[in-house]
Amino acid sequence: MSGSVDALAAAVTRWAADRPAAPAFTALSYSGRDRCSHSLSFAGLHSAAGVLAAKISAATSPGDRVAILCDHGLDYVVAFLACLYASRVAVPLFPVQGHRSADRLAAVLDDARPTLSLVDPGSETTTADSGFTLGDLLPVSIEPTDIAAPPQPVTEHPAYLQYTSGSTKTPAGVQVSHANLAAALEQLRTGLPVVNDKPVVTWLPFFHDMGLVFAMSLPLYTGVPAITLPPAEFAKRPIRWLQACSDYHAGATASPNFGLAHAVSATTPRERADLDLSELALVLNGAEPVRAEVLTRFTKTFAPHGFRHCAHTAGYGLAEATLPVAFGAPDEPPATAEFDRAALADGCAILAEPGDGVQLVGCGTPADQHIRLVDRSGTPVAAGEVGEIWVRGPNVCAGYLGKPRETAETFGARSPGEAENWLRTGDLGFQHDGQLYITGRLGDMIVVAGRNHYPADIESTATDSAPEVRTGHITAFGVDDGSHEALILVAELNERPFDTAEVIRRIRAAVAAAHDIAPTEVVLVERGQIPKTSSGKLRRGECRIRYRRDELVRIEAAPRV
Numbered sequence: 001m002s003g004s005v006d007a008l009a010a011a012v013t014r015w016a017a018d019r020p021a022a023p024a025f026t027a028l029s030y031s032g033r034d035r036c037s038h039s040l041s042f043a044g045l046h047s048a049a050g051v052l053a054a055k056i057s058a059a060t061s062p063g064d065r066v067a068i069l070c071d072h073g074l075d076y077v078v079a080f081l082a083c084l085y086a087s088r089v090a091v092p093l094f095p096v097q098g099h100r101s102a103d104r105l106a107a108v109l110d111d112a113r114p115t116l117s118l119v120d121p122g123s124e125t126t127t128a129d130s131g132f133t134l135g136d137l138l139p140v141s142i143e144p145t146d147i148a149a150p151p152q153p154v155t156e157h158p159a160y161l162q163y164t165s166g167s168t169k170t171p172a173g174v175q176v177s178h179a180n181l182a183a184a185l186e187q188l189r190t191g192l193p194v195v196n197d198k199p200v201v202t203w204l205p206f207f208h209d210m211g212l213v214f215a216m217s218l219p220l221y222t223g224v225p226a227i228t229l230p231p232a233e234f235a236k237r238p239i240r241w242l243q244a245c246s247d248y249h250a251g252a253t254a255s256p257n258f259g260l261a262h263a264v265s266a267t268t269p270r271e272r273a274d275l276d277l278s279e280l281a282l283v284l285n286g287a288e289p290v291r292a293e294v295l296t297r298f299t300k301t302f303a304p305h306g307f308r309h310c311a312h313t314a315g316y317g318l319a320e321a322t323l324p325v326a327f328g329a330p331d332e333p334p335a336t337a338e339f340d341r342a343a344l345a346d347g348c349a350i351l352a353e354p355g356d357g358v359q360l361v362g363c364g365t366p367a368d369q370h371i372r373l374v375d376r377s378g379t380p381v382a383a384g385e386v387g388e389i390w391v392r393g394p395n396v397c398a399g400y401l402g403k404p405r406e407t408a409e410t411f412g413a414r415s416p417g418e419a420e421n422w423l424r425t426g427d428l429g430f431q432h433d434g435q436l437y438i439t440g441r442l443g444d445m446i447v448v449a450g451r452n453h454y455p456a457d458i459e460s461t462a463t464d465s466a467p468e469v470r471t472g473h474i475t476a477f478g479v480d481d482g483s484h485e486a487l488i489l490v491a492e493l494n495e496r497p498f499d500t501a502e503v504i505r506r507i508r509a510a511v512a513a514a515h516d517i518a519p520t521e522v523v524l525v526e527r528g529q530i531p532k533t534s535s536g537k538l539r540r541g542e543c544r545i546r547y548r549r550d551e552l553v554r555i556e557a558a559p560r561v
Helices: 007-018 042-059 074-086 102-112 124-128 178-191 209-222 231-236 239-247 257-265 292-305 341-345 404-411 455-465 500-515 540-548
Strands: 023-031 034-041 065-069 089-092 116-119 136-139 160-163 173-176 200-202 226-228 252-254 282-285 312-317 324-327 336-339 358-361 370-374 387-392 423-432 435-441 446-448 451-453 469-480 485-493 521-525 554-557
Touching: 007 042, 007 074, 007 178, 007 209, 023 042, 023 074, 023 209, 023 231, 023 239, 034 042, 034 074, 042 074, 042 116, 042 136, 065 074, 065 102, 074 089, 074 209, 102 160, 102 173, 116 124, 124 136, 160 209, 178 209, 178 324, 200 209, 200 239, 209 226, 209 252, 231 239, 231 257, 239 257, 257 282, 257 292, 292 312, 292 358, 336 341, 358 435, 370 423, 404 423, 446 469, 446 485, 451 455, 455 469, 455 485, 455 500, 469 540, 485 500, 485 540, 500 521
Parallel strands: 023 226, 065 089, 065 116, 089 160, 116 136, 200 226, 200 252, 252 282, 282 312, 485 521
Antiparallel strands: 023 034, 160 173, 312 324, 336 358, 370 387, 387 423, 423 435, 446 451, 469 485, 521 554
16 A cells, blocks of 8 residues: 555545535534534545644654544544544544543553654643653644645555553554555445445544544545544433434444443433434444343334334444454344353354343344354354354454564464464354354453453452452452343452451452442452462353352352442
């Protein structure tokens, strides 16, 4: 692609020439119940990105990383596009101040080592005082002019680094090339036709892969109006998201499963009274297990306001594949089926009698790429068997920044006797009636409210907060109760007596503060209750089984929430 212009930058340049006054991006903000909107046309966005790109180019060299530390809004859009215009490696992150994930941000910045950091005007001093690895600071000021600075030709360097929602101790920056982004956008454009014709309204954060690719980049690529509201505003009052969909006649939006559940439980009939969701043809649902009962409840709640069940579109993707791997067919109801729970545990997908099995939602078919299901040796499994999901396609990235061993393990998977490289996802699934179904994770990842959490990090936080816990004898795992995945911690104590209620309180508070997730239960147990391997490694899966069977000898447990 060397010598050519980034596909997204080229698209915005084209829209600016063909439809300069057309709305490109609108950012919504709220004060109480009042809503304000701020918009940029395609011509305004193109010129603002060009002005900022010139400043970025003057302060950096090809291959330098440029961190984006802006709030959610138009500044963020201009900053990312300017990095593409300047052909510099963007690192989409979030502001230093006012965010709970400061430790994660510090670790990511240490890994990325940006030469330049883009910040909101007025935040330069507080950002600089953080002590993080920032490089020089450049405030993002939106300066539309009559001078249309063209995008620079791309180099062999990545378009951006997408940091995964992983361990704060070992952050991994996926190197997304300009070709990867172009392929992903084309896959989404062709597979989800409504995004070519109608506005896209979203609340997804731009520093996550789904927010960056689907919520920001895709509407700019297809030329439809994009409307965004900050994730925090959705969390406070989810009716704001749905009202925006109604007011702007959205054809497409997206939300992980927990967002749909929140929209049902945290809106009132009075708030919903004037909604018109009849134009909404696509609600892309990914980032965590998609649950049929949540889709049904959402439809039942919003059908009186024009919502159609066939708008639910389940998808599967990951940062290492830029975003999309598979998604359902538009205008068709989501595929659901019940499978025998015991058979699934044994690695086989067998249909169960209605009401007797576990109901799963299909995530559609591959998005112009190849999917392979394999066993632990990398050998493809038979039809109807559960295997690890491997992916190969033009959207699959090259690897992680500065991590050759992890890159080889994840992006260099091969089946016996074959020379082709595949992306090893670490997720388990099977195919049924042409649909990809996801059954879980190969490892011990905990997913709560659409976010991945590493057990080792949570265990470390809990241990630091409670010296009464035996070092190396605490385990964290997720338990799916049918409606969501709950975080459970099990800890062995040193010799008693201790104020066990106080120990539990400190563990809960520390984990909630550090990881933005509250344990559903903290179980204190007698010594020797937590199973380990012969080499001393925690057996989290076995501990989960003992917990669910109530086989742990407890000292005291926190009340369920």
